[in-house]
Amino acid sequence: MSTIKDVAKLAEVSVGTVSKVISRDPTVKAALRERVLAAIETLGYRPNHSARALRTNRIDVIGLVVPDITNPFFAQLAKCIEAEAAMRNLTVMLANSHDDEATERRQLSTLLDRAPRGVIIVASSESGRLEYQTDIPIVSVDRRFQTYPLISTHHAEGSAQLAKHLIGLGHRRIAYIAGPQNTRVGRARKEGFATFFTRELAADPNASLRFYDGHYDYQSGEDIGREILAEDPAVRPTAIAAASDQIAIGVMRAARDLDISIPDQLSVTGFDDIDLAALIVPRLTTLKQPTAEIGAAAVSVLIAEDESAEDIKLRGEIVVRGSTGPVNALLTGKSQRV
Amino acid sequence: MSTIKDVAKLAEVSVGTVSKVISRDPTVKAALRERVLAAIETLGYRPNHSARALRTNRIDVIGLVVPDITNPFFAQLAKCIEAEAAMRNLTVMLANSHDDEATERRQLSTLLDRAPRGVIIVASSESGRLEYQTDIPIVSVDRRFQTYPLISTHHAEGSAQLAKHLIGLGHRRIAYIAGPQNTRVGRARKEGFATFFTRELAADPNASLRFYDGHYDYQSGEDIGREILAEDPAVRPTAIAAASDQIAIGVMRAARDLDISIPDQLSVTGFDDIDLAALIVPRLTTLKQPTAEIGAAAVSVLIAEDESAEDIKLRGEIVVRGSTGPVNALLTGKSQRV
DNA sequence: CTGAAAGCGCTTACAG
DNA sequence: CTGAAAGCGCTTACAG
Known part of the structure; x- marks a missing residue:
């Protein structure tokens, strides 16, 4: 050499x-x-990169810590970040925290020890801590790490888009299956939906919005869906909005088991737009997270080393598919007044 | 500091x-x-890692090049490799080749330039090349890169397990939907199935195995499935073995559209065991690739710096679920002689 | 068993 | 505009 x-x-x-x-x-x-x-x-x-690194005390690397790279959202994110980094001749060092705080702390230290240009982290919890002080830039994505700037989907606004869509289809009795309420994301999605619904239909005596708390998984959707759909069709919700696609797909399975046809007798919405959302029958109406934009923004903020970096909320896009439709007049109990 | x-x-x-x-x-x-x-x-x-690296001319890093980290199989692989690496105080540098040979070559050079302990690569094609000579260990996973040792699922043996399962259920008329035949994996899976079937049923006049060439996607499965299932139930295959879960799921969709019930009127098998395989209804019988073992073996071989490293084929495990069942006597045309 | 010293391959003030 | 030289923080023969 x-x-x-x-x-x-x-x-x-x-x-x-x-x-x-x-x-x-x-x-x-x-x-x-x-x-x-x-x-x-x-x-x-x-x-020789090592010699250069020794002099400049920085390597051409971006660290990335995610809870689990097999989660499609994080994989998508990693892909976009890697592409953005490669364009800048930066390599990505990947670590999985397995949603474990101790592992996350260790991974982060290992990464920071190598003096990367910056680290992007999807926090495992809201109480993550650093082992020591650092002047290496850090940005949080999706879930905030400590007090570092956060780049994420505008969850509340996305939920509002879904609420608007359902209301526009004539739905007045809606159930919202929320994600864990001890997480910011779970709360933001729920509040965004609730706020829009309440504001739009404040004067509508037929409007009712019910909440259920679940987890972001199929089982939650199936269990809660079954509970909701066991009710009398004349009074039960005509639409179910779920805090994640996985929950929504669980609901759809429950509906099929109960011979409730979607979207004729029930409209269902998700959140995320995972691959599966476009593969199931009927295809799922959902909010597509702006993953590519989030990844690009994260790298930009990191490289800009903007001291005064602020949070960035990126707008998602609603994807209307077959799981939602006009409310069925037979189910409204009384005549519609849209 | x-x-x-x-x-x-x-x-x-x-x-x-x-x-x-x-x-x-x-x-x-x-x-x-x-x-x-x-x-x-x-x-x-x-x-200071850089100073150490300058002296030792090696950094505590493993490079990983995959075609696309959002492919669940590669994500799973990356996760296992990262875990194995972390146990050895090694960090993983990730690159996506987007199945593009030029990108792959560039990524590989970038990685090798940093003098990692080794590089694990899932080749994008069978004609990938290195930009220059290197003494850094390289191992291929799933798809061979050049002449470097390959660690992969024993595809042929896995297909044979599936063939055995279907034959054991009494199926004699089987269709096999293969993956691209210009890839080793596609050929290995097909040949493994064919060889077992032919050997087991050489003397059975009722046995017939038909081949269709497809791609590893839903569409292929749906299209070919529709073609096969359009035939007279008395003569068409009673089981369809697909070269991937995605193909199998496409077949299942075609069957549902045609009101052919699974597994009563048709058994279907896949290959890979993707998450979706356990989520669809009925759940898919398939061959689970030993992803964790592959990742672990790749890291071991790399770290051992075994000059004489040889290919390793790891045995997959059949996962029997609801998409396969005993052959329906009504469909056999004549009485069964198991 | 311990220390002094060379040197890995760069980058970066500084002098000219 | 170009070169000589210091020095980044380690590791590793080597001497004692």
């Missing part, structure tokens, strides 16, 4: 000049530059 | 001794070791 010295010798310049050519320093005259470039070419010289 | 010098000063030893303590060199006497450890503790000293 040839070094910068070999290049300098062959090009008959000093190593300092070679270094400047490599870092595109414009003060190097064209003639010298050409000679150096030619020497680099003939020797097949590749700079 | 304190350095090894600060530690040496505080412990009143030489930096060489500190270095030896850190690398657990047993020649350091206990008394000195204690003093050094105490100094490290009080200073909160953390070794």
Whole structure:
């Protein structure tokens, strides 16, 4: 492996000049530059990253800590971040925290020890801590880590879009199956839905919104869905909005078991737009999280090393598919007044 | 940030001794070791990875190149590799090749430039090339890269397990929907199925195995499934074995559209055991790839730096679920002779 | 068993 | 505009 010295010798310049050519320093005259470039070419010289890192005390790496890379949302995020990083000649170091705070702390320390350009973290909990102080930039994504800037979907606004969609279809009796209420995301999605519904239908005596607390999984959806759908069709909700696609798919399974057809007798919405949402029958109306934008924003904020970095909420997009439809007049109990 | 010098000063030893303590060199006497450890503790000293890397010309990193981290199989693989690496105090650098050979080559060079302990790669194609020679260990996973050792599921054996299962249920007329035949994996799965079937049922005049070539996606399964199931129930296959779960799920959708009940009128098997396989109704009988074992083996082989490393084929496990059942006597055309 | 010292391959003020 | 040289923080023969 040839070094910068070999290049300098062959090009008959000093190593300092070679270094400047490599870092595109414009003060190097064209003639010298050409000679150096030619020497680099003939020797097949590749700079030693470790030596550079030792001098500059920073490596061309972005650290990424996610709870679980097999979660499709995080995988998507990792993909976008990697692509953004690669465009800037940065490599991504990946770590899984398994949603465990101790592991997360260890992973983060390991990453920070290597002096990366920055670290992007999806926090495992809301009480994560750092082992020691650092001046390496950190940004949180989706779930905030400590007090670092957070980049996420505008959950409340997304839920409001879904509420608007259902209300626009004539639904007045709606059930909302929320995610864990001890998480910000769970609360933001629920509150966004509730606030919009309440504001829009404040004067409507037929309007009713019920809440159920669940987890972001199929089982929650199936169990709560079964409970809701066991009620008399004349009084039960005509639409169920779920805090995640997984919950929504659980609800759809419960509906099928009970021979309740979607969207004729029941409209269902999710949140996330996982792959499966477009594969089930009927396809699921949901809110697509702006994953690519989140990843891109995270890298930008990190690289800008913006001291005054603020939170960024990115708007999701509603994807209307077959699981939602106009309210069935037979189920409204009384005539509709849209 | 304190350095090894600060530690040496505080412990009143030489930096060489500190270095030896850190690398657990047993020649350091206990008394000195204690003093050094105490100094490290009080200073909160953390070794500089770049400096170490410059000296040793190797960093504590494993490179991982996959076609697409959002593919659940690769995500699972990445997770296992990361866990194995973390146990050895190694970090994982991740790159996505997007199944593009040029990108793959670039990613690989970037990774190798950083002098990692080794690189694990799922090749994008069978003609991938390196930009230059390297003595850094490389192992291929799932799809071979050049001539580097390959660690993968024993595809042929897995297919044979599925064939055995279907034959054991009495199926004699079987269709096999293969993956792309210009890939080794596609061929191995197909041949494993065909070989077992042919050997077992060589003497059975009622046995017939038909092949269809597809891609590993839902659409392929749905299209080919529709074609197969359009035939007269008395002569069409009583079981369809698919080269992937996605194909199998496509087949199941076609069957539902045609009101053919699974497994009463048709048995279906997949390959991979993706999450969805356990979520659809009925749940899919399939072959679970030994992802964790593959990841663990890849890291082991890499770290062992075994010059004579050979290919490793790991046995998958059949997961029998609701999509397969005994052949329906009404469909066999004649009485069964199991 | 311990220490002094060379040196890994760069970058970066500084001098000219 | 270019070069000489210091030095980043370690590891590792080598001497004692």
